[in-house]
Amino acid sequence: MNRPILRLKNIDQYLGKRHVISDLSITVPRGQVYGFLGRNGAGKTTVMKIILGLITPASGTVEVDGTAVGPTDTRYLSRIGSLIEEPSFYPNLTGAENIRYLSRVRGTKPADRELLGLVGLSAHADRRAGQYSLGMKQRLGIALALVGDPDILLLDEPTNGLDPEGIREIRELIQRFSREMGKTIVVSSHILSEIEQLADLVGIIHHGSLHYEGSLEGLVGTRSLVIDPVYPDAAARSLNQHAVPFEMGRDAKLRLAPRDREATASLVDALVADGVGVAGVKVDQCTLEEAFLAVTGEATTDDLIGARG
The missing domain is CATH 3.40.50.300 (P-loop containing nucleotide triphosphate hydrolases)
Known part of the structure; x- marks a missing residue:
């Protein structure tokens, strides 16, 4: 079967x-x-x-x-x-x-x-x-x-x-x-x-x-917690000190494994306590359009009808 x-x-x-x-x-x-x-x-x-x-x-x-x-x-x-x-x-x-x-x-x-x-x-x-x-x-x-x-x-x-x-x-x-x-x-x-x-x-x-x-x-990958820090280098140092794994994208935003609301709030509090300004926090996932571009190496999807937002 x-x-x-x-x-x-x-x-x-x-x-x-x-x-x-x-x-x-x-x-x-x-x-x-x-x-x-x-x-x-x-x-x-x-x-x-x-x-x-x-x-x-x-x-x-x-x-x-x-x-x-x-x-x-x-x-x-x-x-x-x-x-x-x-x-x-x-x-x-x-x-x-x-x-x-x-x-x-x-x-x-x-x-x-x-x-x-x-x-x-x-x-x-x-x-x-x-x-x-x-x-x-x-x-x-x-x-x-x-x-x-x-x-x-x-x-x-x-x-x-x-x-x-x-x-x-x-x-x-x-x-x-x-x-x-x-x-x-x-x-x-x-x-x-x-x-x-x-x-x-x-x-x-x-x-x-x-x-x-x-x-x-x-194709689109797993969800991630995205933190937009005011001072990316300081944020990276803080996360390293707290032994929190992360990736920093070319946009200087930090991507971490998703966590629940309480754990997210505690993490933001720790960053702020370390003097790191946090401009925004969101849960994100690669869209199908982004995945298509990454897989094909193309720059645009001009003749494709986009995925839902």
């Missing part, structure tokens, strides 16, 4: 002479939401197309449930549902007819009413899909990805173009599929706040290479 359900090993891919995916390996545990985070053009969609067999990598392997799949092996695809780039459906068919048609193509039992109910489209089952709003089209795309009850869902930028209410609805759907239905979900996004709220694990892709894979906690 501990075996990853999806694994990519040492994937390389070229676009002409340009190396677009470089020695990329990812591991997706069963039943979790894997957040694939990166700028537009970082290679997220290319990786998803490789998983689906739409692109054959120059080198490397894709494994599903521990079994390597080749370029001509399509049997594993019944275990994967996908929404890549934008929903694909027949606009002149109703939502229910689209699902029934895809079910026939895949040779699975039609479950149009059930699937439309899962994504909140029951009231619009008999309406032509071309008349759906953007958010409804996204939800129909997710319903189509669920045809055949796949184990894995690949959702490429599923909230693109949606308003805040539509984003919230898609986020709640993804959480429900993971927590209540046990689906393994890979969500690619350039929206920091979405990955922050959704993902159990995060993979950061930058210029086609994986720069981080692990938990959000491991």
